[in-house]
Amino acid sequence: MIKFPVYAFLTGLYFSTLQFCYLILLQINISSAYLTYMVITTSWLVGSIIGLWLKNLDRNIGVGLGLFCYYSVYALVLTVPFSSFTLILAAFGCCISGLWAGRFFIFILLQYKQVDRIFFHENNGFWAGIVMFFLGFTLLGRPFVFWAPMILGGLLLLKHIWIKKNRTKAKNSQFS
Amino acid sequence: MNRYNALKEPVLLFLVGACLSILQFVMIRDFVTILYGEEVVIILVTAAFFLGLSIGYSLSLKFSDKFFEIAFLTMAFVHLTFPFSYRMLAVGIAKLDLSGYWYMSLMFVYALIFSSIFAVFLPRRIHGETAFQKMKILYSMELIGFAAGFAIIGLSWNKGVDFIIPIYWALLAVVIHLSLQKKIWTMAFVLSAVVAGSFLTPIDLRTTALLYEHKHSFNKATTLMSINSPYQKVEVMEDEYGERYLYLDGLQNLNASDLEDLNYFIAEVPARLIKPTKALIIGNGTLSSVPKVYPHSKFLQSVELDAGVLLAGEKFFTPTQDLIGLDRWNLTIDDGKHFLKTTEHKFDLIIMDIPSPLTIQEAILHTVEFYQLARSKMTAQGVIAVQLSGPLQHNNRTPAQVVAALSKTFKQVMVIESDKADRSFAYASDQLPFSKPDVRKLTSSYEENLEILSPSDVPFYLTRAEPLALDNLDLVLRRGWERFTDRYFDDD
Numbered sequence: 253m254i255k256f257p258v259y260a261f262l263t264g265l266y267f268s269t270l271q272f273c274y275l276i277l278l279q280i281n282i283s284s285a286y287l288t289y290m291v292i293t294t295s296w297l298v299g300s301i302i303g304l305w306l307k308n309l310d311r312n313i314g315v316g317l318g319l320f321c322y323y324s325v326y327a328l329v330l331t332v333p334f335s336s337f338t339l340i341l342a343a344f345g346c347c348i349s350g351l352w353a354g355r356f357f358i359f360i361l362l363q364y365k366q367v368d369r370i371f372f373h374e375n376n377g378f379w380a381g382i383v384m385f386f387l388g389f390t391l392l393g394r395p396f397v398f399w400a401p402m403i404l405g406g407l408l409l410l411k412h413i414w415i416k417k418n419r420t421k422a423k424n425s426q427f428s
Numbered sequence: 429m430n431r432y433n434a435l436k437e438p439v440l441l442f443l444v445g446a447c448l449s450i451l452q453f454v455m456i457r458d459f460v461t462i463l464y465g466e467e468v469v470i471i472l473v474t475a476a477f478f479l480g481l482s483i484g485y486s487l488s489l490k491f492s493d494k495f496f497e498i499a500f501l502t503m504a505f506v507h508l509t510f511p512f513s514y515r516m517l518a519v520g521i522a523k524l525d526l527s528g529y530w531y532m533s534l535m536f537v538y539a540l541i542f543s544s545i546f547a548v549f550l551p552r553r554i555h556g557e558t559a560f561q562k563m564k565i566l567y568s569m570e571l572i573g574f575a576a577g578f579a580i581i582g583l584s585w586n587k588g589v590d591f592i593i594p595i596y597w598a599l600l601a602v603v604i605h606l607s608l609q610k611k612i613w614t615m616a617f618v619l620s621a622v623v624a625g626s627f628l629t630p631i632d633l634r635t636t637a638l639l640y641e642h643k644h645s646f647n648k649a650t651t652l653m654s655i656n657s658p659y660q661k662v663e664v665m666e667d668e669y670g671e672r673y674l675y676l677d678g679l680q681n682l683n684a685s686d687l688e689d690l691n692y693f694i695a696e697v698p699a700r701l702i703k704p705t706k707a708l709i710i711g712n713g714t715l716s717s718v719p720k721v722y723p724h725s726k727f728l729q730s731v732e733l734d735a736g737v738l739l740a741g742e743k744f745f746t747p748t749q750d751l752i753g754l755d756r757w758n759l760t761i762d763d764g765k766h767f768l769k770t771t772e773h774k775f776d777l778i779i780m781d782i783p784s785p786l787t788i789q790e791a792i793l794h795t796v797e798f799y800q801l802a803r804s805k806m807t808a809q810g811v812i813a814v815q816l817s818g819p820l821q822h823n824n825r826t827p828a829q830v831v832a833a834l835s836k837t838f839k840q841v842m843v844i845e846s847d848k849a850d851r852s853f854a855y856a857s858d859q860l861p862f863s864k865p866d867v868r869k870l871t872s873s874y875e876e877n878l879e880i881l882s883p884s885d886v887p888f889y890l891t892r893a894e895p896l897a898l899d900n901l902d903l904v905l906r907r908g909w910e911r912f913t914d915r916y917f918d919d920d
Contacts, residue, residue: 280792283762290582382471
């Protein structure tokens with residue numbers, strides 16, 4: 253049986269870690285003013301809403317695009333933190349990263365059907381991610397901000413391969 | 429009628445999103461203030477709110493419509509007791525001197541009351557053949573509502589909780605009407621909300637005062653101001669002797685008498701000794717050090733992030749007439765880091781009048797990286813003055829870690845330990861423009877037995893100290909946890 257609860261939990265963990273990493277990245281390199289927080293949260297929400305309606309966003313592309321945007325913003329804030337375009341580009345990157353946060357719920361609803369369980373496991377991952385981010389950043393600092401999204405994103409991509417394998421297996425056994 | 433029904437669910441989910449957003453803000457701000465705002469507490473309260481959501485999701489399909497209606501209505505009426513009920517329960521726990529587990533139970537029970545009921549709406553509406561379409565529409569509406577709640581929160585900056593709670597109650601009344609379709613309950617809720625709303629301001633001020641009397645051990649407290657800034661809850665309290673205190677997220681930032689000593693050592697002493705051409709004050713929202721530095725500098729720049737603290741300072745700590753006519757002084761509302769990174773000025777004196785490193789954001793302003801940034805905006809003999817939150821000792825605690833960060837950045841660090849101010853201060857520079865005898869001479873009339881550590885004495889205290897740095901902020905966790913457990917779980 254495919255362990256969708258684990259997948260949903262891991263996804264929630266990835267979403268909150270990515271959001272908080274975006275936030276601290278901008279707070280350290282640009283500004284801790286409220287505008288930074290507002291830009292990150294609003295862009296993520298906009299991305300999630302758009303993601304809900306995107307029909308062709310594949311799960312691997314969704315996660316991969318999120319990671320690509322995050323590391324692009326990472327490079328951007330380190331190289332040109334005070335260009336007038338930096339915050340706008342960071343907001344755009346965060347919005348793109350948020351796409352999978354919307355599309356994920358449609359994707360998993362197709363597989364798992366139980367809406368209450370989906371939200372339950374994803375939300376558990378989200379709050380565990382808040383705690384993990386705090387511990388990770390205070391204990392490890394910037395290495396956490398660099399590695400955590402990559403590791404969690406990588407785990408999700410591995411999980412996608414596993415989901416695909418299991419699906420193929422299930423289909424084959426149906427035909428046989 | 430059909431149109432009404434088609435719109436009902438999306439509007440309902442929009443309102444649920446807005447309510448959740450507002451409640452998340454109210455709960456985190458109020459409970460962080462009750463439990464005192466170290467980062468550890470902020471994370472704990474935030475996690476509790478999300479745990480409440482998880483419980484709501486897990487129970488959402490377990491009960492009948494009838495049970496859901498009763499539970500929702502009961503919760504909605506309990507929400508009319510905000511912020512009175514949980515503050516009074518916290519007062520009760522403090523009064524009876526109960527253990528920290530009671531505070532934790534209070535927080536988790538209220539997390540359920542705050543968030544779980546709203547988590548039930550979405551899963552209950554997504555089912556059947558139209559599940560995918562409904563998920564798209566309803567979840568989109570909930571997220572848009574969440575963003576709208578965010579905008580409402582923005583309108584409440586620098587206002588009391590008595591501004592945002594009536595708005596929340598109004599939204600909740602519409603949620604009750606749309607979800608239950610029973611006019612009698614909607615009317616009952618609206619009437620109760622009007623009654624509760626008419627007492628909200630005095631209740632907010634009185635329950636705040638009671639918390640300070642019982643939890644902060646004031647004999648008698650009066651709430652002069654209680655507002656939510658974009659960053660924290662800002663409260664000004666007055667004790668029975670008329671002494672005023674500034675609290676940020678429930679943590680004492682300063683009191684009026686301490687302020688004099690703090691300003692003297694962190695601002696006036698270095699300003700008198702240096703006579704700076706350009707001086708910069710970062711923090712000091714009360715602006716109380718401005719009149720102390722201004723007479724000795726040709727140009728003075730203040731940078732404060734939080735307009736709410738400036739408001740409190742202007743109203744209760746620094747009379748406006750003290751700041752009138754200071755034409756060589758400029759105030760900018762900005763993050764200290766951002767200001768330093770973008771300014772073209774170089775300063776002879778930078779005064780860091782900011783809170784102790786109890787949150788990540790505060791700690792970042794005490795790191796090697798921040799001091800390197802400050803150094804890049806200082807003249808060759810420029811000095812940075814920092815308050816150390818306690819005495820410098822031979823250990824790895826806050827004062828030693830901050831001085832270690834300064835020592836890693838600057839060639840010379842002088843530390844003074846004041847009994848009067850009940851803390852130490854550090855002056856750091858690549859080439860200090862004053863000596864130990866200069867400081868002694870200037871301060872002898874203010875505090876006779878001031879302990880002064882010259883730059884050559886300081887390294888002895890730092891052998892065990894790790895400099896605070898962006899990659900070494902475990903102090904926030906360690907100190908926050910220590911304070912939290914000492915406060916709530918230490919029987920001694």
